Amino acid sequence: MRSHTLMIIFAAASLLCLDAAPALASGGQAMLDGSALSLWWAMPFACMLLSIAILPLTLPVIWAEHFGKIALFWALTFIVPCAVLFGPGLAFTELAHTLVLEYLPFLILLFALFTISGGVRLTGSLSGKPASNTVILAIGTLLSSVMGTTGASMLLIRPLLRANEHREHKVHTVVFFIFLVSNIGGSLTPLGDPPLFLGFLKGVSFFWTTTHLFSEMLFASGTLLVLYYLLDLRMMRKETPRGPLKGRRHALRLEGGVNMLLLLGVVGAVLLSGIWKPEIEFPAGPVIIALQDLTRDGLLLALAGLSLLLTAKETREQNSFSWEPIEEVAKLFFGIFVTMIPAITMLKAGPSGAMREVIALVSHDGVAVNHMYFWLSGILSSFLDNAPTYLVFFNTAGGDAAQLMAEAPLTLAAISCGSVFMGANSYIGNAPNFMVRSIAESQGVKMPSFFGYMAWSVGILIPLFLLVTVIFFRA
Template sequence: MAATGHPKSPYPLGCRVASGCLWLSCILGTFLISSPALASEGGHGLDGAALGVIWAVPFVGILLSIALLPLLAPHFWHHHFGKVAAAWALAFVLPFTLLNGKAVVEPLAETVLLDYLPFVILLTALFTIAGGILVTGNLHGSPKTNLALLTIGTLLASVVGTTGASMVMIRPLLRANDGRRHNVHVVVFFIFLVSNIGGSLTPLGDPPLFLGYLRGVGFFWTTLHMLKETGFAAVVLLALFYLIDHKLYRNDADFRGKFDPTPDTGRVGVEGRLNIALLMVVVGGVLLSGSWKPGIGFQLFGVEVQLQNLARDLILIAAALASLSLTPKDVRHRNGFEWGPILEVAKLFAGIFVTIIPVLAMLRAAHEGAFAPLVGLVTAADGTPVNAMYFWATGLLSSFLDNAPTYLVFFNLAGGDPQHLMTEMATTLVAISAGAVFMGANSYIGNAPNFMVKSIAEGAGVKMPSFFGYMAWSAGILVPLFLIMTVLFFA
């Protein structure tokens, strides 16, 4: 698109429009100052009942930036997405600070110390360690091979997490299909299955379930109670993938004639196997924080940091550093390992975690908050839970909000008592858990591995769909599947 009106501008018109987002956040900040908002009295967090819906605008702004700027101004976005995320974060923090002084410090510190940093440390550890595992050999992207790789990744996701499984499996899958004319569907189904639905059987699989485990939900409770939902979704998606892949494969005569379009030779094998042991160290560190309760902690900016969580983070950091030190550089180089995907996730989710603070506060306020109509949908007139609505409300919010805090909102809305939820309200807890984990696949920002897989695939030359293009895939495939599951399991 040619620039108009500013011939000396180094950016095309779309980029100059995109740069306006930085100014928009400042203008929005001025507007927000006129909107009343109060900090909660006593305890962390904000008083969601006192917050107007205008405070959700920075969050909506960062979501729209992620969705639109890569299309309208790709050059600008590629170089400045971190600044855009920071601008939207400041659009909440600065006006709220001007209105309420230091009232934002504790909610911000709580988000950074208890949510964002553990989130990034876990993802970085899994990303780094999994990036040192290289699957070698003659992999040919036939429908059967692709089906096998997706099945393995789906099963692996509940053992080493959706991030770990995604990072281990995406690169061999990309190499196997790098000569195909049609390979976008392979990555899309990979995100559906490996980066999301496969992580629903243990607390290690996905952060929402881990938070439930920390609050008293049994470790194997999801394995026993979500097996039929997870199995149904996985089998349907794998069968649909095979049908689509088989048809496209038959129409790609050039690719079918090659045994292996990649330069790999020899039998299939695994290099960097030390990293498999380090993944188990990460699993052990996560389990430690959920089972070891020494009752020791310290205060930082008014937030209590518990010893077991600090120990977990240090173990994960040590495991990642050990992987960097002990894995031959040649293995990472041949694996196409680079830091870009995790840096993109860290920067964008920093903005998301900050701007989501008032949104979650309003959701926690339930019937007294700005989102009371949404909250009212999950409860019948007689006070009983509407499980279908718990599934969809949790899921739709998890498609665009971070699914871990969204899970907690509805977990607490359903009573917050793990023993009661695991027994008398088991179906409700399954609905909340399935909504948070399954529907994270509905958009690129629903779950962190989605973004990393997209970035890695694009780096390998796959023309991944845009933000809305991907949602067209999920709307056409996942939404009908979830509607069927609603009738079968939650009606």
């Protein structure tokens, strides 16, 4: 990545936040009214997704050179009509809130994890056999609930790719890695995935998910691990033996071990922002920034800086480390976050919004329909930000954490599992999915297209989630 790209993005969002104040003089702090929006407002988001899905296949050269401009174009197709129809003040407010309070924290966390994990290198004889690959996936699945799906994904994807660099068939390994490590594995603690962390902030006990989602997580991950082992065994038998299976074996050794401590620092910084509430806030134009959030982001950037200073340049080079994956994610998710604004706003409007028919499906005569909570929170989390999606259905179910834990634990479990598990359904369903794909492609793995990946998820995950529904969330 050209080193100034992220700094330009950070600075632009901050300046936008400050410059929005004069434009808001007549518009105040008004926000979009989700009940006043039609489904047509979701078209820029749909076009953004279709661009990601289709253009790399149909216009690969144009996409490779101009995907950032395309993302910006679709963002403007929402921002400009919003400014014209609702006023520039409201448009600036929405944009500032999204960029400063959602996009920048998202990008800073990814940047820190990407930078720090890029300094960790496992050397030695990594066989890439089905058994060892399955063990790595299992370890990553467990780590996801301890250090988050993003942290575990960034830590383990490079060692896994290196272990399999001699293999002819690698795509299935990365796909299952996304299924397990980047998504389903993060369901046992609030540290695992943003929706569960949001539930923790709303009053759900820290270990509630550990005890109430354990069976669902064990069934889903266990099934996928067995399926992966059998598939990888079949794939390996088709290949010509070569690579590290020949010659002298070398003991495993960890380079850049200081980065493991820095990764723990990232987990601590995120947890701190959730439990430390000094009630100190700083106004910046239309945005109010809490001290704990500023502290978290500052710590994350400092930890990333320490990683760059303390890690040997040779370690990153031998790790095939480059900035292109984080640059791609930064540009594409800018477009995704901005175009997603009206879709999330309509969803938050509940029974008053254009998605009222969707919200109505989760309740019948006042009785929660748990399997619909699972599927609707899951399907929407496959394409929208799963944290606000979780919150929408959490509030639809009552919004009282104590009441839900005591009287409707199955409903809360359905919302939690849907939001976490089904983030694996698409590349944009959860933050690390696209990053893992980008890292794999930067190291020579030809990953499936957007729809190609969904063919994997529909063929494998949807039947699995139907089983989860029948076993755990049937009416």
